[in-house]
Amino acid sequence: MKTDKSKSLFEEAKKYIPGGVNSPVRAFKSVGGDPLFITKGEGSKFWDSDGNEYIEYIGSWGPHLFGHNPIFIKEALSKALENGTSFGAPTKMEVKMAQIINELVPSVEKVRMVNSGTEATMSAVRAARGYTGREKFIKFEGCYHGHADYFLIKAGSGALTLGVPTSPGVTKGNAADTLLADYNDIKSVKKLLSANKNEIAAIIIEPIAGNMGVIKVKDKFINELRGICNEENIVLIFDEVMSGFRVAAGGAQEIIGIMPDLTAFGKIIGGGLPVGAFGGKTEIMDNIAPSGPVYQAGTLSGNPLAMAAGYAALKHIKDNPSIYKELEEESSYLERGFKDNLISVGKNYAMNRVGSMMCMFFTEEPVDDFNSAVKSDTEMYGKYFHEMLKRGIYLAPAQFEALFVSTTHKKDDLDKTIKAHKEALDAIM
Numbered sequence: 001m002k003t004d005k006s007k008s009l010f011e012e013a014k015k016y017i018p019g020g021v022n023s024p025v026r027a028f029k030s031v032g033g034d035p036l037f038i039t040k041g042e043g044s045k046f047w048d049s050d051g052n053e054y055i056e057y058i059g060s061w062g063p064h065l066f067g068h069n070p071i072f073i074k075e076a077l078s079k080a081l082e083n084g085t086s087f088g089a090p091t092k093m094e095v096k097m098a099q100i101i102n103e104l105v106p107s108v109e110k111v112r113m114v115n116s117g118t119e120a121t122m123s124a125v126r127a128a129r130g131y132t133g134r135e136k137f138i139k140f141e142g143c144y145h146g147h148a149d150y151f152l153i154k155a156g157s158g159a160l161t162l163g164v165p166t167s168p169g170v171t172k173g174n175a176a177d178t179l180l181a182d183y184n185d186i187k188s189v190k191k192l193l194s195a196n197k198n199e200i201a202a203i204i205i206e207p208i209a210g211n212m213g214v215i216k217v218k219d220k221f222i223n224e225l226r227g228i229c230n231e232e233n234i235v236l237i238f239d240e241v242m243s244g245f246r247v248a249a250g251g252a253q254e255i256i257g258i259m260p261d262l263t264a265f266g267k268i269i270g271g272g273l274p275v276g277a278f279g280g281k282t283e284i285m286d287n288i289a290p291s292g293p294v295y296q297a298g299t300l301s302g303n304p305l306a307m308a309a310g311y312a313a314l315k316h317i318k319d320n321p322s323i324y325k326e327l328e329e330e331s332s333y334l335e336r337g338f339k340d341n342l343i344s345v346g347k348n349y350a351m352n353r354v355g356s357m358m359c360m361f362f363t364e365e366p367v368d369d370f371n372s373a374v375k376s377d378t379e380m381y382g383k384y385f386h387e388m389l390k391r392g393i394y395l396a397p398a399q400f401e402a403l404f405v406s407t408t409h410k411k412d413d414l415d416k417t418i419k420a421h422k423e424a425l426d427a428i429m
């Protein structure tokens with residue numbers, strides 16, 4: 001497959017952009033090789049600068065629930081564009097957006113728009129700290145909440161010691177208030193609670209993790225976590241940047257049946273434009289400036305173009321609830337095909353799927369937390385990734401991500417993908 005144009009673009013890009021990309025995972029570092037520069041997307045496909053066509057399962061890392069360039073988002077955007085791009089003043093679309101989020105996700109009584117998932121989770125933690133007057137918060141190993149300093153933390157030497165930065169530039173001071181627990185392990189949460197009595201403002205979790213591959217919380221665990229937060233007056237934050245509107249109209253909290261106190265959104269909520277949001281209980285959200293003292297702001301928050309695209313996406317979800325049944329059929333068909341292939345090559349790789357989020361781990365042990373996920377053979381994943389790419393299937397260029405099926409991935413795409421998957425497994429075994 002010719003990729004000369006992407007190669008020369010990558011050389012050019014590296015002269016001006018760190019690593020030649022504007023987000024690290026795009027650089028193919030964990031699978032090897034050079035990234036492909038994409039020129040156009042349509043439905044379930046996109047094309048690189050050398051004209052190669054791919055059936056792709058990144059969906060811009062989650063936003064494209066309806067595939068690339070859906071007509072109803074394109075039309076909404078061009079209509080909004082006629083009136084200008086941004087005013088820095090309130091608009092009717094922001095009210096409609098807040099209303100439809102509240103309709104689809106009842107736990108979100110009030111919501112503030114921001115411009116990325118990171119801004120959403122970062123602001124939600126600040127809201128919880130402002131509301132409780134406490135400073136520490138608990139996150140879980142393997143969950144990614146964006147790149148705010150206090151999220152780039154890993155467990156210290158002893159599980160009870162304070163976190164340590166995972167990145168230069170993140171200060172010890174910032175790490176000091178971040179505590180690390182183990183996903184699906186309520187004992188690890190209880191240990192931190194007793195060691196930090198009345199000091200914990202929030203517990204933030206991806207109810208369906210998509211950043212250590214795909215892992216869903218266990219029912220018993222999440223119910224106990226909800227109970228602990230009620231007893232200890234801790235704000236329970238669901239990071240639904242990826243799962244929000246992805247696994248159900250009401251997100252993971254709809255299928256799990258637990259209401260968090262705050263929820264962070266991103267990705268689908270922007271219809272492909274930069275949008276995040278955080279929201280939840282009125283008593284917490286009313287503390288946010290200008291109605292309360294917790295400061296939070298954004299020049300382009302709620303801007304008309306992003307609201308037009310985001311609202312078109314959420315309105316389409318509201319008007320077409322059957323899309324989740326369709327996504328379930330397509331995604332389970334793909335999963336079935338992958339599993340049949342694994343049986344035929346005699347491998348029992350772990351396959352986790354929730355709705356249209358899926359991950360095949362190169363480990364034969366079940367994967368239900370960070371420690372089991374990292375047993376995956378990432379080198380094998382790299383080989384698999386390139387064997388699939390050669391066959392016109394573009395997957396996440398990293399093992400610990402999610403594969404996203406969209407409403408535009410039809411049987412023909414899925415059959416081609418299943419066939420390529422079998423050939424790729426044969427090639428790497």
Ligand code: KE4
Binds near residue numbers: 023025061117121206
């Ligand atoms: P952004 O700031 O990238 O919009 O959102 C951060 C974020 C927060 N919470 C969850 C659960 C997320 O998955 C993300 C971002 N997801 C990654 C994919 N693993 C984005 C891809 C990238 O970093 O380029």
